[in-house]
Amino acid sequence: MENLNVYAAKLAPQQESLAPGHRACQGCAELLAARLVAKTLGKDYIIANATGCLEIVTSSYPHTAWEVPWIHVAFENAAAVASGVEAGIKILKKKGKYPVDRKITIVAQAGDGGTVDIGLQALSGALERGHDMIYICYDNEAYMNTGIQRSSATPYGATTTTSPAGKASPLGQHTMKKNVVEIAAAHNIPYVATASPSYPFDLMQKVRKAADMPGPAYIHCFVPCPTGWRMAPNLAVSIGRIAVESKVFPLYEIENGEYKMTVTHKHHRPVIDYLKPQGRFRHLSEGNIAEIQQQVDKSYDRLLKKVKMSQIELD
Amino acid sequence: MAKRVGIEVSLAISEAVKLANVDAIAAYPITPQTHIVEHLSELVADGELDAAFIPVESEHSAMSVCAGTSAAGARTYTATSSQGLALMNEILFIIPALRLPVVMTIANRALSGPISIWNDHSDIMSVRDTGWIAIFAENGQEAFDLTLMSFKIAEDHRVLLPISVNLDGFTLSHVIEPHEFLDQAEVDKFLPEYKPVVQLNPDAPVSMGTVGIPEIFSEAKKCQDEVLKGSEAVIKEVFAEFGEMFGRDYKVVETYRAEGAETLLMTMGSVSETAMEAIDQMCDKDNRKVGLIRLRLWRPFPAEALRAAMGGIKTLAVIDRAVSFGGTAGPVAGEVRSALYSTDQAPYVASFIAGLGGRDITIDDFIAVVDQAEKMAAEKEIHQYKMIGVRE
Numbered sequence: 001m002e003n004l005n006v007y008a009a010k011l012a013p014q015q016e017s018l019a020p021g022h023r024a025c026q027g028c029a030e031l032l033a034a035r036l037v038a039k040t041l042g043k044d045y046i047i048a049n050a051t052g053c054l055e056i057v058t059s060s061y062p063h064t065a066w067e068v069p070w071i072h073v074a075f076e077n078a079a080a081v082a083s084g085v086e087a088g089i090k091i092l093k094k095k096g097k098y099p100v101d102r103k104i105t106i107v108a109q110a111g112d113g114g115t116v117d118i119g120l121q122a123l124s125g126a127l128e129r130g131h132d133m134i135y136i137c138y139d140n141e142a143y144m145n146t147g148i149q150r151s152s153a154t155p156y157g158a159t160t161t162t163s164p165a166g167k168a169s170p171l172g173q174h175t176m177k178k179n180v181v182e183i184a185a186a187h188n189i190p191y192v193a194t195a196s197p198s199y200p201f202d203l204m205q206k207v208r209k210a211a212d213m214p215g216p217a218y219i220h221c222f223v224p225c226p227t228g229w230r231m232a233p234n235l236a237v238s239i240g241r242i243a244v245e246s247k248v249f250p251l252y253e254i255e256n257g258e259y260k261m262t263v264t265h266k267h268h269r270p271v272i273d274y275l276k277p278q279g280r281f282r283h284l285s286e287g288n289i290a291e292i293q294q295q296v297d298k299s300y301d302r303l304l305k306k307v308k309m310s311q312i313e314l315d
Numbered sequence: 316m317a318k319r320v321g322i323e324v325s326l327a328i329s330e331a332v333k334l335a336n337v338d339a340i341a342a343y344p345i346t347p348q349t350h351i352v353e354h355l356s357e358l359v360a361d362g363e364l365d366a367a368f369i370p371v372e373s374e375h376s377a378m379s380v381c382a383g384t385s386a387a388g389a390r391t392y393t394a395t396s397s398q399g400l401a402l403m404n405e406i407l408f409i410i411p412a413l414r415l416p417v418v419m420t421i422a423n424r425a426l427s428g429p430i431s432i433w434n435d436h437s438d439i440m441s442v443r444d445t446g447w448i449a450i451f452a453e454n455g456q457e458a459f460d461l462t463l464m465s466f467k468i469a470e471d472h473r474v475l476l477p478i479s480v481n482l483d484g485f486t487l488s489h490v491i492e493p494h495e496f497l498d499q500a501e502v503d504k505f506l507p508e509y510k511p512v513v514q515l516n517p518d519a520p521v522s523m524g525t526v527g528i529p530e531i532f533s534e535a536k537k538c539q540d541e542v543l544k545g546s547e548a549v550i551k552e553v554f555a556e557f558g559e560m561f562g563r564d565y566k567v568v569e570t571y572r573a574e575g576a577e578t579l580l581m582t583m584g585s586v587s588e589t590a591m592e593a594i595d596q597m598c599d600k601d602n603r604k605v606g607l608i609r610l611r612l613w614r615p616f617p618a619e620a621l622r623a624a625m626g627g628i629k630t631l632a633v634i635d636r637a638v639s640f641g642g643t644a645g646p647v648a649g650e651v652r653s654a655l656y657s658t659d660q661a662p663y664v665a666s667f668i669a670g671l672g673g674r675d676i677t678i679d680d681f682i683a684v685v686d687q688a689e690k691m692a693a694e695k696e697i698h699q700y701k702m703i704g705v706r707e
Binding site for chain 1: 339370373389391413521522531
C-alpha cells in the first residue's frame, strides 16, 4: 500500500473482500470502485450499505458477495446505521465486551440518491456527531437502480427518465449538480475527498488516509454507469478519466480544511470530449455545450482559488 | 432488598435502563418522552452509566442508529412518542426482521393532526403490524419492572425481537409515584449480559439485511411470525421468574373482580386504575356484577388468555384510545371480537372510543359505558364503534 503514486498495478493489495459473481451490469464503475475500497481496507472493516444498486447486486439471499461484515437497513440511513455500528463497537470495546481488539474501520456506502437527496440529513447528523467512520458516496448521477431517474447529483443538461429532453423542455436536467463535497466540508470534518476508480491508486490512497484519520471522512466517488449514461460498457473507465481531464470531475482532497489537487493535468480537454460519447447528452445543442463549458471552467477556477488559498495559508 | 423511592415515572424508567446496564442509547427529543432520555444523558455524563449516548438528528436516525448499535452486539435502548414513532415507522419494520432486540419506551401521545402533545394510543396502534412485542404499563412500578423485564425477554435467544414498553404520556410519564427500586446485584442476577447470536465482527463476517427474493420472502415472514407468537411463552416465563425473585406478579392479561361478573370492562394502560375505582363503586354501592379486564400484552395478542378470562360473561365493553377511521371497531375491540368470534358463548362486544388527545376518562364515564354496553347487549344492537365523551 505504500507509495501508490507510482503507477504500478503490482503494488496494489492482492486481498479481496468483495467476491466476484455479483449481478452488476457490464462496465459498472460503482462495483469497480467498491472493489478498490475493499482491496484497500482488507478484512478489518464493516460496511453499512444503503439500498441501491450496490446493495441489490451484491446481496441477493442466499448469496452475498461480501466477505466482511455487512449490514443493510434502508435507503436513507446508511450514515446513521454506520454511526451506530461505530458507537456500538466503541462502547463494547471500552467495556471489554467486543470480541476483536484490532482497529476496525466503519464504512457507510450509498449511491448519489441515498446521499445527496434522501440521505442528506442522516449524513449531516453523522458527520456533525464526529463518528470515526468513512462515508463513501458512489455517484453515478441518477437513481440507476430504479431506472435512471434524476437526482440532485444529475448534471445540467443530462436526460434521465424523469428529466427527459422534450419539445417544451429541450435541455433535460435544468438544475446544477448539488455540491455535496462542499456540504460535507462545511461540517469541519478532518477529511473530504473526491475520487474515481479511473484513478485507482489515487482512490485507494484516499481511502487509506480516510481510514487512518480519526473522526469522520467523506469520499465522493465518481462512478460512470454505462447503462444509465447510454454508452458502451467498455467506456466506463476511459470516460472517468476524461471527466477528470476535462475538469468536469476534478480529483482533490480537503484535509483539515486545506484544499489540494491530487491529480492535475497541464492541458485540459474540452467538455465536448466528455459529453460526446454519452447518449444522455446526445440532445444538447452547440450553445448548450458552450454553456456547460463555461460552467465547468467557472467551478474549476473557483476550486483552484481554494487550493491556492490553502497553499498561501500553509506557506 | 428493595427500597421505596418517590420519583417521577420517567426518571424511574431511566433508572431501570441504568440498572439494565445498557451499552447504547440513541434518542431525539419529543414530548412527553423527553424526561427519560434527559435523565439518561445525565447518568452517562455523571459516569453513573457506562453507555454511548448518541443524540441524533431525527427519530428516523434514532432507530437507524439503534439498528447499528444492536447489530454490533450492544444492549440498545431508545424512547419516543407520537410523531417520533411515526417518523421511525419505516425502520420499525426492519428491526424485528433483522432480529435485533432493541428496547424502546413509548410515552403514548396522540398523532397529529390537529397537533396534540397529550395522551392517547394512536401512536402505538399505528405501528401494530411492525412485528414488535408491545407491552402496556399501568403505573410507575409496572413501567419500571417491565422495562427491566423487556431486556430479558427481547434478548432471549428464543425471541431476539424488539419490544416496546408503552405508558401513557403525561398522565403516567410525568407523575410522581412511589417505586420499589431494585439493587444492582439483584438486577444482575435476574438480567445477565446480552450475548448476541450474531454480531458485526470481522472475525466471523455475516451479511445482514440481504435482498429477499420471492423464493424466500414468505418463508422469512413465516419465521418472523412464528418467533413473535412464540415469544408469549417466554414473556410468561420471564414474568414468573421476576415474580419469584421480587414478589411482584405479572400476567399477560389481568383481571379485577372478574369472578362472577356478567359484564367486563376492558382497558389498556393507566386508565385501568380509574376503571377499578368505577368497578368498586358499581360492585359495592350498586351491587352490580361488573369486573375489569386489562391487556398488558398487545403484541403478540394473548388470544388464549383472553378467551380463558371470559368465563361466563354476557357483555364485554372495550375502551379504545385510538380510532381506526372507517373501520369496524376500535383497534383493540376489533382484535377482541375477532379472537372471540368463533368461540362458544362469545360475549357481546361493545366498542367504545374514549380519551383521545388527553381527554380524561372519569369514573362516571366508565359507569356510563357499562350502562350503555349492557343496554346494547340486551337489544343486540348491531354497531361498529361509538365515540363517547364528545361535545356536540
